[in-house]
Every structure is written in structure tokens, then in C-alpha cells.
Amino acid sequence: MYPIVRTSISIVAATGLLLFASVGQAWAHAQPAQQTPAPDATVSAPAAVTILYTEPIEAALSRLNVLDAQGKQVNTEKAHFTDSDHKSMQVALPKLSPGQYKVQWVAVADDGHRTHGGYTFTVK
Numbered sequence: 800m801y802p803i804v805r806t807s808i809s810i811v812a813a814t815g816l817l818l819f820a821s822v823g824q825a826w827a828h829a830q831p832a833q834q835t836p837a838p839d840a841t842v843s844a845p846a847a848v849t850i851l852y853t854e855p856i857e858a859a860l861s862r863l864n865v866l867d868a869q870g871k872q873v874n875t876e877k878a879h880f881t882d883s884d885h886k887s888m889q890v891a892l893p894k895l896s897p898g899q900y901k902v903q904w905v906a907v908a909d910d911g912h913r914t915h916g917g918y919t920f921t922v923k
């Protein structure tokens with residue numbers, strides 16, 4: 800009787816640890832820590848958009864694009880990393896005319912988890 804009870808307790812404890820580990824991983828997804836230009840900012844035409852993520856991200860699977868008000872992509876170059884630990888992604892921009900622009904990003908963290916989002920800024 801006792802060995803069975805002890806086994807059950809071990810299984811419950813192990814399951815609890817696994818759940819805890821999963822929650823810990825969920826928090827490790829890459830999220831923007833700093834976005835330049837900032838969301839909803841009105842700025843002079845920026846030379847680039849830069850996003851600093853909370854986690855290193857995978858170059859091949861991650862994206863950073865800028866669209867104009869008509870939804871047309873304005874960056875002609877692909878985004879690249881500005882740091883060796885692959886947390887800061889930047890995309891160069893041509894000279895932007897005044898108007899509203901949308902930043903769209905996809906970030907795949909080293910653990911394979913994908914996050915995505917977007918925001919707008921205005922060029923004065």
C-alpha cells in the first residue's frame with residue numbers, strides 16, 4: 800500500500816514540475832522591449848526601424864517590414880541584426896514622405912516559439 804501511495808505522490812509532483820516548466824517557457828517568448836520609432840510617435844523621416852527583443856531570435860524565420868498607408872511595403876532591404884546576440888533587429892528605410900506607416904514583425908525565439916505584432920508611427 801505505502802509504495803503505491805508514494806508513487807502517486809511522485810507522479811503528482813512530477814506533473815506539477817512539468818506544468819511549472821511550461822509556464823516558465825511561455826514567458827521566454829520574444830517580445831519587443833524597445834521599438835524605434837516608438838508606437839504612435841510622430842517623427843521626422845527615420846532612416847530605419849529598430850526593434851530590441853527580450854530574447855534572442857532566429858534570423859531565418861523572423862521578419863520586420865514597414866508598410867505605407869496603402870499597405871505597400873516600403874523597405875526594399877531585408878531586416879538584419881545590429882548586435883551579436885541577435886536581440887536587436889533593424890530594417891533600413893528609403894526617404895519616407897509624410898504620412899502614416901505600419902511596422903509588422905514576426906519573431907521566432909530560440910525555443911521555436913513564434914510571436915508577432917505591429918504598430919503605427921507617423922512621419923511629419
Ligand SMILES: [Cu+2]
Nearest residue numbers: 824828910912
Ligand atoms: Cu517560448
